[in-house]
Amino acid sequence: MSLWLSGIGVSRGIAIARVQKLHGGDLEIAEYAVTPEELDREVERFRDAQNQALAQLHEVRSRIPPGTPGDIAAFIDTHLLMLDDRSLVDATVGHIRTLGINAEAALRRSRDALVAVFEQMEDPYLRTRRDDVEHVVSRVQRVLTKSERALPDAGLTEPCVIVSDDITPADIILLSQQSMLAIVTEYGGPLSHTAILARSLGIPAVVGLHNARKLLRENETVIVDGEHGHVLADPDAKALDHYRRKQDQQAEDRRLLQSLRDKPALSRDGVGVRLQANIELPEDAQEAEANGAAGVGLYRTEFLYMNRKGLPTEEEQYEAYSRVVSAVKGPITIRTLDLGADKQVDSGQRHGPTPNNPALGLRAIRLCLKEPELFRVQMRALLRASAHGQVRIMLPMISSLAELRQARTLISACRTELAREGRKVADHIPVGAMIEVPAAAIAAPLLAREVDFFSIGTNDLIQYTLAIDRVDDEVNYLYDPLHPAVLRLIRMTIEAGHAAGIEVGMCGEMAGDVRYTRLLLGLGLTEFSMHPANVLEVKRAVRESEVGDLRAKVDRVFAATGMDEFERELQALKP
Numbered sequence: 189m190s191l192w193l194s195g196i197g198v199s200r201g202i203a204i205a206r207v208q209k210l211h212g213g214d215l216e217i218a219e220y221a222v223t224p225e226e227l228d229r230e231v232e233r234f235r236d237a238q239n240q241a242l243a244q245l246h247e248v249r250s251r252i253p254p255g256t257p258g259d260i261a262a263f264i265d266t267h268l269l270m271l272d273d274r275s276l277v278d279a280t281v282g283h284i285r286t287l288g289i290n291a292e293a294a295l296r297r298s299r300d301a302l303v304a305v306f307e308q309m310e311d312p313y314l315r316t317r318r319d320d321v322e323h324v325v326s327r328v329q330r331v332l333t334k335s336e337r338a339l340p341d342a343g344l345t346e347p348c349v350i351v352s353d354d355i356t357p358a359d360i361i362l363l364s365q366q367s368m369l370a371i372v373t374e375y376g377g378p379l380s381h382t383a384i385l386a387r388s389l390g391i392p393a394v395v396g397l398h399n400a401r402k403l404l405r406e407n408e409t410v411i412v413d414g415e416h417g418h419v420l421a422d423p424d425a426k427a428l429d430h431y432r433r434k435q436d437q438q439a440e441d442r443r444l445l446q447s448l449r450d451k452p453a454l455s456r457d458g459v460g461v462r463l464q465a466n467i468e469l470p471e472d473a474q475e476a477e478a479n480g481a482a483g484v485g486l487y488r489t490e491f492l493y494m495n496r497k498g499l500p501t502e503e504e505q506y507e508a509y510s511r512v513v514s515a516v517k518g519p520i521t522i523r524t525l526d527l528g529a530d531k532q533v534d535s536g537q538r539h540g541p542t543p544n545n546p547a548l549g550l551r552a553i554r555l556c557l558k559e560p561e562l563f564r565v566q567m568r569a570l571l572r573a574s575a576h577g578q579v580r581i582m583l584p585m586i587s588s589l590a591e592l593r594q595a596r597t598l599i600s601a602c603r604t605e606l607a608r609e610g611r612k613v614a615d616h617i618p619v620g621a622m623i624e625v626p627a628a629a630i631a632a633p634l635l636a637r638e639v640d641f642f643s644i645g646t647n648d649l650i651q652y653t654l655a656i657d658r659v660d661d662e663v664n665y666l667y668d669p670l671h672p673a674v675l676r677l678i679r680m681t682i683e684a685g686h687a688a689g690i691e692v693g694m695c696g697e698m699a700g701d702v703r704y705t706r707l708l709l710g711l712g713l714t715e716f717s718m719h720p721a722n723v724l725e726v727k728r729a730v731r732e733s734e735v736g737d738l739r740a741k742v743d744r745v746f747a748a749t750g751m752d753e754f755e756r757e758l759q760a761l762k763p
């Protein structure tokens with residue numbers, strides 16, 4: 189009999205195949221006393237296990253095919269760093285020696301302490317580090333307890349759907365090189381590394397499907413719908429037929445989208461739109477190019493500072509920025525560091541105690557202005573890289589004119605320094621502000637006079653406008669890009685920017701969500717920056733739109749006096 193199960197769809201696509209379960213996810217760890225004479229041997233046992241785990245990960249890393257998106261190798265690099273990290277290794281050795289306990293139990297204690305720290309964190313990227321700790325520790329535990337996870341490794345020859353409690357980035361890489369067609373896991377959310385990796389590799393995935401291993405039987409046929417988060421076990425002929433047709437349609441759709449790659453992003457009534465990519469690592473520039481992005485609208489440079497020991501030097505940053513600038517055709521907007529508060533880097537110093545409200549604390553431009561040396565090193569690297577292409581500098585979290593002016597003064601000082609040293613810097617480098625704090629949107633007419641462009645960061649703008657922590661699952665249901673207050677702030681920003689004659693773009697998630705493309709076009713937005721995978725779909729929506737018609741319709745959305753009318757007018761925007 190067929191069985192419908194629902195989880196969270198995190199990577200689109202449909203797969204039909206038999207279930208292969210990954211066994212042995214949960215390890216039983218016992219704690220027992222070790223005599224003082226055996227402590228050295230116990231420490232050695234732990235170190236051996238750590239080295240074996242490192243060797244396993246190096247092996248996985250060497251198997252990543254060239255041309256794979258950069259974030260995939262980065263996940264393995266993070267694990268390699270963590271496995272060698274003093275907070276894990278020294279703490280475990282310390283527990284063995286001071287408590288006189290076995291290596292497994294000592295490691296579990298270090299894990300618990302690290303997980304507790306990561307769970308406090310507000311930032312989505314850092315919160316997912318909790319998963320990294322779990323994955324890294326469980327790899328070492330498996331070596332220690334000699335209970336290697338039952339990966340169907342070389343035996344995986346038939347196309348299959350992997351069903352598991354959780355799955356590590358290393359396992360995903362190994363299995364994707366065999367015949368895994370989809371992933372179903374019991375844990376994880378849309379920001380988990382499983383989700384991010386599955387999207388990067390184009391593997392349909394459903395996560396957070398509790399009890400999946402109990403409910404699904406080994407070898408039974410399932411349909412996985414990674415868009416809607418459905419898993420249908422033991423489907424009947426009608427369901428199989430329906431989903432096979434959907435699969436064919438999706439394949440045809442992908443082909444049609446690909447054919448748009450070199451076509452202009454021009455609306456039916458001739459409005460030209462610039463569709464750019466958001467990137468996080470220099471390697472992502474390739475994916476942007478492959479999807480026909482017209483440059484990079486957001487390069488999140490903080491990724492250069494994370495997953496590593498110490499801060500990147502000016503030379504390292506210069507090398508990374510130059511590589512991206514040379515690889516990208518068209519302008520590239522480099523955002524200055526968006527670190528701070530909880531987003532600590534391993535610089536050997538903490539920037540004060542962890543505050544209660546990190547999102548409202550010392551982050552982004554606030555941190556850079558408080559620590560001008562941090563900003564200076566990045567700025568020098570960035571200005572030097574400007575000699576190789578069309579660089580624009582973007583300042584995150586601007587909330588006042590004073591911040592903008594201070595940042596511009598520091599940029600000018602770096603420019604003067606470099607000129608004195610005889611280094612090449614582009615003559616004109618546009619400097620823009622991210623509009624992601626309501627205060628900036630409200631003061632947009634004032635800010636617009638002192639910047640070259642605006643870029644609306646809806647991820648934070650929505651968080652701060654609606655007072656919703658963007659990573660708190662409990663209030664996720666309130667996170668609404670269509671809230672009238674959010675739409676008004678977006679409109680104010682676009683209008684203020686255009687009135688001052690500067691460019692206005694958007695680089696938050698809203699810009700890459702095709703459900704909002706028509707609304708944003710109707711608001712007068714002509715620059716969108718998004719995950720490279722969304723560029724072609726948004727391009728299709730642009731090419732099928734009449735901007736003049738949408739403008740009139742959006743005016744009616746804003747004129748609506750009640751929520752019913754507002755909803756009706758929003759519906760009227762649909763094609």
Ligand code: PEP
Pocket residue numbers: 486488526624644645646647648649695696697
């Ligand atoms: C945003 O806030 O919309 C944005 C693009 O920046 P981030 O998601 O990196 O905070």
Ligand code: MG
Pocket residue numbers: 584624645647648
């Ligand atoms: Mg932001």
